[in-house]
Amino acid sequence: EAxxxxxxxxxxxxxxxxxxxxxxxxxxHDNLYWYRRVMGKEIKFLLHFVKxxxxxxxxxxxxxxxxxxxxxxxxTLKVQPAELEDSGVYFCASSQVQGTGNxxxxxxxxxxxxx
Amino acid sequence: QKEVEQNxxxxxxxxxxxxxxxxxxxxxxxxxxxxxxxxxxxxxxxIMFIYSNGDKExxxxxxxxNKASQYVSLLIRDSQPSDSATYxxxxxxxxxxYQLIWGAGTKLxxxx
Numbered sequence: 209e210a211x212x213x214x215x216x217x218x219x220x221x222x223x224x225x226x227x228x229x230x231x232x233x234x235x236x237h238d239n240l241y242w243y244r245r246v247m248g249k250e251i252k253f254l255l256h257f258v259k260x261x262x263x264x265x266x267x268x269x270x271x272x273x274x275x276x277x278x279x280x281x282x283x284t285l286k287v288q289p290a291e292l293e294d295s296g297v298y299f300c301a302s303s304q305v306q307g308t309g310n311x312x313x314x315x316x317x318x319x320x321x322x323x
Numbered sequence: 324q325k326e327v328e329q330n331x332x333x334x335x336x337x338x339x340x341x342x343x344x345x346x347x348x349x350x351x352x353x354x355x356x357x358x359x360x361x362x363x364x365x366x367x368x369x370i371m372f373i374y375s376n377g378d379k380e381x382x383x384x385x386x387x388x389n390k391a392s393q394y395v396s397l398l399i400r401d402s403q404p405s406d407s408a409t410y411x412x413x414x415x416x417x418x419x420x421y422q423l424i425w426g427a428g429t430k431l432x433x434x435x
Binding site (some may be wrong): 241251299315316 | 327365366367368369372411413422423424425426427428
C-alpha cells in the first residue's frame, strides 16, 4: 500500500514567485493535514481537511497560503507570492479517523527554499 | 498558548545503554501523546502513542505518561547506533481539535 506522497520533494524559488505543493494521502483516509517546519523551529499545524472540507485552518499563517482538496482526494498548498520566511519543510499527513490515539501517517515532506 | 517542551540535546548515550527522553506539556486537556523519530532529511515516523497514565512497552521502547505532572517520556533499551535521530514529542486533545502540538525535538546520538 502506498504511503502519503508529496511533490515536489525539493524546490527553490525566488521571492515573489508562486509554488504549489501537492499531497496524495493514503487511499481511504478522509483526514488530511498540512504541517510545516521552518528552520530552527518546531513543526506547526497549518490546516486539516475532512474529505474536501476544511475542518480547521487556524494554523494558516496568512492569505498568501491557499489549500484545496477538490474531490476529497489529493490536496494542494499554494504559496503566492512566496516570501523568504516561507522557507522550510512542508509535511502532509493523513489519517483514517480523528481523535484519541489515531495514527497519523506522514509524507516525506516538500522542502521549500525561497531566495 | 499550548506548548510542548523538549531538551534539544544532543543527548549522547553509549551503545547498549538506556536512552531516556523527556517531554513536558502545558495543556492539561491533552489526551494523546506521541513519540516520533525523525532521521535527518526524512519525515517523522511514529514510534509509539500513549493516552493512559503509566507505562506502555513495545519492544525496546517504553513510553511513560504522568498526567498529574504533565510529562511524558520515552525510554530506549539496548540503544543501537541506528537509534541515532531526532525524537519528537507531540500531543493532542479535544481543546486543540485533535491537531498535533509539537515539541522542537531532542537529538539523540548513540555512540558505538
